[in-house]
Amino acid sequence: MNPDSPTDQQRQATAIGFTAILMWSTLALLTKLSGALPPFELTALCFTLAFLLGLGFWIRQGGNILARLRLPLPVWALGILGLFGYHCFYFLALNQAPAVEASLIAYLWPLLIVLFAALLPGEKLHGFHVAGASLGFLGAGLLVTKGAAFSFDAQYQIGYLAAFLCALTWSSYSVLSRRFGSIPTDAIGGFCGVTAVLAWICHGLFEPTILPVGSGLAFFTWDWGVKRGNIKLLGALSYAAPLLSTLWLILFGFAEPTWTVGVACLLIVAGAGLASKPA
Secondary structure: OOOOOOOHHHHHHHHHHHHHHHHHHOHHHHHHHHOOOOHHHHHHHHHHHHHHHHHHHHHHHOOOOHHHHOOOHHHHHHHHHHHHHHHHHHHHHHHHOOHHHHHHHHOOHHHHHHHHHHHOOOOOOOHHHHHHHHHHHHHHHHHHHOOOOOOOOHHHHHHHHHHHHHHHHHHHHHHHHHHOOOOOHHHHHHHHHHHHHHHHHHHHHHOOOOOOOOOOHHHHHHHHHHHHOOHHHHHHHOOHHHHHHHHHHHHOOOOOOOHHHHHHHHHHHHHHHHHOOOO
């Protein structure tokens, strides 16, 4: 038997991780349906909900809830930097650079996950993994730019840097989470709680309050997937998020079907197919 071939447990964990991508793909649609929410308020609401989900898991399992928060400092640092840091860099990027360029740079994170995964014990990086993730990036680029030309302007370099740090933060968090595979997934509840507090503080300082919608379950299923599933495949499949997001908007009448969506679909599906090949 090929030691690199996926097990049933790994396939199941990968499928669970993919549900996070499905949930993230609905964010644009939910935002359209619920009205424009300030970014830190939306973040605070999502992470508050995620914390309450985690709290529900802890209560159901019984035992000392505070004991579940006694985690190594590096684990806390990784969790908070990954969840809160990613969103901070993303909002800074959108504030300091045009949305198209900022979004395109930020969408480097699935490709970086595939590349960084090679540094994990027992993982191997093959050319088809890189090719698959690269095709996905091209597909996401088509969706973001809508097939139009774009250019990078030096005056937005702070925004571009923030967008790259956004991609670097989430990809590093996702890959390093696997190094702490012994930490139970329900520990995410604690990270979400701290992130919610920080987001509420930023919201109170910088934004008006508007009433609204969100989901935090995705952070738990993503953690399960990256720790136990095929992390390179999840990285490539992550490019399905912008595609599915666009398809949801088209389905509900908020966007029009175009040739770029069709081509992007082919690129992303082809990329995921390549990345899922057994080594």
